[in-house]
Amino acid sequence: MQVFDASSMIYAWDNYPIRQFPGLWEWMATQAEERLLVMPRVAFEEVAHKAPDCGKWLKNNDLKLIEISNAILQDALRIKHLLGIVGDQYRSGVGENDLLIIATARQHNAELVSDERKQTALPKELPNYKIPAVCGMAEVSVPCISFIEFIKRADVVFG
Template sequence: MQVFDASSMIYAWDNYPLQQFPGLWDWMANQINKQFLVMPSVAFDEVAHKAPECGKWLRNNNLELLEINNAIIHDAMRIKNLLGIVGDKYGSGVGENDLFIIATARTHKAEVVTDEKWQPALPKKLENCKIPAVCDMKGVAVPWIKFIDYIKRSEAVFR
């Protein structure tokens, strides 16, 4: 199962328009139908706000939304502590919703699909880590992939 971050869904919507890539979106709808592609509710809310037509398409295709429960909240707080984030003093890296997305993937033993920038080395201030760097951290260890690599790995051919 892949847990999509808002960044990847918006990237896909903006760069592979439905009208020009209907085969891709038919395949995405099939992935949703099989529950291989899901989103945490917080990621969906971001998509629906920033790309309303994409949010409507996802709703019309019955995207499964993973709700944020106590286990996810506790894991997100644990990750927040690993990053040294105190209170609401987030740096230029992950925000609260990002932590929920990562914790959701951990809870469901899933892979995150994100198009946030990869940082080959951890920043000096851990609160400046983006989703991929946090996923790679010891104590988090969540697999992640970029949208384009998700498509390539599938080996699907879109006609």
């Protein structure tokens, strides 16, 4: 199962228009139907706000939305403390929703699909870590791939 971040879904929607890539979106619909592709509700809400047509498509294709449980919330708080983020003092790294999305993937032992940029040189201060860097921390350990990596690994030909 892959947990999708809003960044990847919006990236896919913007760069692979359904009109030009219908096979890709039919396959994505099947992945959603089979519950192999899911999203935390917070990520879906971001998609629905930034790309309303994509949000409608996801809803019409029965995408499973994962609610934020107490276990997810507690794990997000644990990660927040690991990063040294105090209160609402988020910096240029992950935000509150990002922590919830990472924790959702972690609680479901799932891979996270995120198109947030990878930081080639990690910042000196942990609060400036982006999603891929946080996922790569030993104390977090969530596999994180981009949408393109997700598609390549699926090894599906869209005709």
